[in-house]
Amino acid sequence: MEQSLIVKKGETIIFSSHGKWLYPLFELEDFLATNNVPVGELSLQDKIAGKAAAFLIVRLGFKNVHILLASEGAAEVFKRFGVHFSADKLVHRIQCKTEEIVQGNEPPDDVWQMLRRRAGRVSGVPVSISGLSYRIGKRQLLSKLDLFVNKGEHIFIKGQNGVGKTTLLKLILGLEKTVEGKIVVGDYRVGTKAWNKMRYITGYVQQESVKNNFPVTAREVVEIGLAAQKKSKLEMEHRTEISMRRTGCWHLADHSYHDLSGGEKQRVNIARCLCQQAKVLLFDEPTSYLDPAAKEELYEMLNELWANEAPTVIIVSHDDSWIDRFNWPVYELKNGSLCLNS
Amino acid sequence: MLELLTYPPVLRGFVVLMLSGITFPITGVYLLRMNLLPLRFMLMHGALLGGAIALAFQINPFWTTMAVNLILVWFMIRAARGLKADAGFISIFIMVAAIGLAFVFISLFDVQAKDTMGLLWGSIFTIDNKLAVGFAAIALLIVGFHFFRYRQLKAVFFDPVIAHSSGVNEKAIYNVVVLLTALTVAVAMKIIGALLIDAVIILPALIATLHAKSFKGVVAWASIWGGLFAFAGFFVSYWARIPASSAIALIATFVFIGIYFGKKIKK
Numbered sequence: 001m002e003q004s005l006i007v008k009k010g011e012t013i014i015f016s017s018h019g020k021w022l023y024p025l026f027e028l029e030d031f032l033a034t035n036n037v038p039v040g041e042l043s044l045q046d047k048i049a050g051k052a053a054a055f056l057i058v059r060l061g062f063k064n065v066h067i068l069l070a071s072e073g074a075a076e077v078f079k080r081f082g083v084h085f086s087a088d089k090l091v092h093r094i095q096c097k098t099e100e101i102v103q104g105n106e107p108p109d110d111v112w113q114m115l116r117r118r119a120g121r122v123s124g125v126p127v128s129i130s131g132l133s134y135r136i137g138k139r140q141l142l143s144k145l146d147l148f149v150n151k152g153e154h155i156f157i158k159g160q161n162g163v164g165k166t167t168l169l170k171l172i173l174g175l176e177k178t179v180e181g182k183i184v185v186g187d188y189r190v191g192t193k194a195w196n197k198m199r200y201i202t203g204y205v206q207q208e209s210v211k212n213n214f215p216v217t218a219r220e221v222v223e224i225g226l227a228a229q230k231k232s233k234l235e236m237e238h239r240t241e242i243s244m245r246r247t248g249c250w251h252l253a254d255h256s257y258h259d260l261s262g263g264e265k266q267r268v269n270i271a272r273c274l275c276q277q278a279k280v281l282l283f284d285e286p287t288s289y290l291d292p293a294a295k296e297e298l299y300e301m302l303n304e305l306w307a308n309e310a311p312t313v314i315i316v317s318h319d320d321s322w323i324d325r326f327n328w329p330v331y332e333l334k335n336g337s338l339c340l341n342s
Numbered sequence: 343m344l345e346l347l348t349y350p351p352v353l354r355g356f357v358v359l360m361l362s363g364i365t366f367p368i369t370g371v372y373l374l375r376m377n378l379l380p381l382r383f384m385l386m387h388g389a390l391l392g393g394a395i396a397l398a399f400q401i402n403p404f405w406t407t408m409a410v411n412l413i414l415v416w417f418m419i420r421a422a423r424g425l426k427a428d429a430g431f432i433s434i435f436i437m438v439a440a441i442g443l444a445f446v447f448i449s450l451f452d453v454q455a456k457d458t459m460g461l462l463w464g465s466i467f468t469i470d471n472k473l474a475v476g477f478a479a480i481a482l483l484i485v486g487f488h489f490f491r492y493r494q495l496k497a498v499f500f501d502p503v504i505a506h507s508s509g510v511n512e513k514a515i516y517n518v519v520v521l522l523t524a525l526t527v528a529v530a531m532k533i534i535g536a537l538l539i540d541a542v543i544i545l546p547a548l549i550a551t552l553h554a555k556s557f558k559g560v561v562a563w564a565s566i567w568g569g570l571f572a573f574a575g576f577f578v579s580y581w582a583r584i585p586a587s588s589a590i591a592l593i594a595t596f597v598f599i600g601i602y603f604g605k606k607i608k609k
Contacts (some may be wrong), residue, residue, distance in 0.1 A: 220496060
């Protein structure tokens with residue numbers, strides 16, 4: 001079968017793929033990450049490249065690229081990022097949906113994120129809320145609220161105290177009963193029997209507050225993520241270790257959870273969500289009790305999460321300076337409904 | 343001293359005491375963690391109500407007490423959920439209602455209050471074979487539930503909201519825990535009496551939380567301490583000619599004080 005993508009080190013082919021669309025480039029991304037290959041010495045040859053492929057190649061760091069059939073849009077992207085590029089044939093545009101979607105002037109990370117979603121390479125699932133109303137006593141907290149968060153998308157929800165931010169998260173978790181409206185997480189409508197069996201796909205990280213001092217180790221907290229899943233002891237241990245290593249808290253495994261700092265506790269809680277393989281992560285005021293250094297750690301960890309597993313993330317926060325550090329959409333909850341702020 | 347154990351009632355009492363000592367502190371851990379300490383008082387008053395009913399109608403006091411306490415616990419769970427109120431708060435209300443009702447029975451059926459109060463004192467030597475089998479069954483139930491639902495219990499005890507988001511049916515686990523605890527408290531009254539019940543159920547768990555770092559450690563140590571107190575309490579009671587329940591309570595208290603101050607000095 002004819003190779004569509006070839007990567008050479010000198011004259012030696014170190015990677016090839018005959019996959020279709022952008023999948024060979026995603027395979028290459030995995031290959032480079034797994035084998036820790038420096039991209040500077042490599043050259044890449046692709047069969048067809050439009051703007052989307054050009055962005056992915058740029059993001060991978062290639063400086064020497066030959067394309068058999070390239071679009072003018074792809075050529076512009078390569079030029080913009082200083083990639084040495086040659087093509088057998090240059091056409092105005094290639095027949096592909098992504099050629100229409102990608103403008104050409106976006107940051108490569110944004111394009112990469114969008115393409116990952118289209119390629120189904122994100123662990124997140126969509127969250128869809130429609131016509132959601134909720135009242136406590138006579139007080140209407142949420143009123144015909146609509147929200148759609150795409151798979152792998154990350155958003156902030158802010159708003160003043162008592163407007164119903166935490167209630168909204170609790171409704172998504174199914175902790176509060178939805179009387180009017182509909183919440184769908186992935187393929188499951190919240191509150192149904194099918195969702196009940198799969199509700200571990202939504203992970204929850206509360207604000208750091210000491211509710212009890214009952215003895216529990218960091219490892220035990222992470223294992224809670226698997227409490228409702230039938231797993232062998234070996235698999236549980238393996239997944240706990242992997243999750244704790246991923247969030248950099250494996251060395252704290254046997255420490256008492258209550259002796260950890262606010263930042264370390266957040267690491268442990270995110271590890272718990274990774275361990276349960278949550279597809280949607282809900283954070284409720286995650287920086288409330290964190291010092292600046294711990295906030296910075298959390299910022300880095302969330303960015304890393306975004307770059308790797310890419311779960312769908314909804315963060316409720318009123319920490320404006322921290323929110324501003326992310327380039328994520330910010331919604332404001334006001335008068336029972338959400339409006340996009342930025 | 344071991345020749346004591348050649349007498350069947352003593353041997354039976356010893357075995358039941360050891361079984362209870364090792365397994366009942368597991369529910370003590372649940373009581374402590376779920377902040378259900380007022381539940382014991384409700385069950386003690388439930389025992390008085392059960393006793394009054396049993397004496398009024400001339401029926402078995404042990405099983406009547408057990409049934410009354412299970413009904414009270416069921417009512418407490420329903421009321422706490424329905425009113426979205428703290429279970430401890432509801433249990434105080436039920437406790438007062440139970441004792442009020444007990445006095446109604448005592449008054450209406452001319453029951454001797456002294457006989458009812460007698461139910462608050464237990465003795466390991468009054469246990470017959472049937473009751474011993476019942477104890478063994480409850481001990482097995484506690485251990486079985488703990489091992490088969492260990493991961494879910496750990497999640498609920500850490501945080502019911504987190505447990506829910508992990509997929510655990512936290513309400514069901516909570517209900518079973520409360521019912522199991524009620525059952526344990528009700529039967530423990532038979533061997534140690536209502537007023538010293540903490541010595542078998544709560545104190546070993548409390549001591550374990552002073553030094554254990556993990557949930558697993560707390561449960562294991564609570565069982566170890568409970569077993570040691572039961573063993574030591576049995577022989578000390580014979581040696582000092584005091585009731586076994588008092589011996590257990592005093593030994594547990596000395597150990598608690600020792601560990602508490604040991605920790606303070608270490609700090």
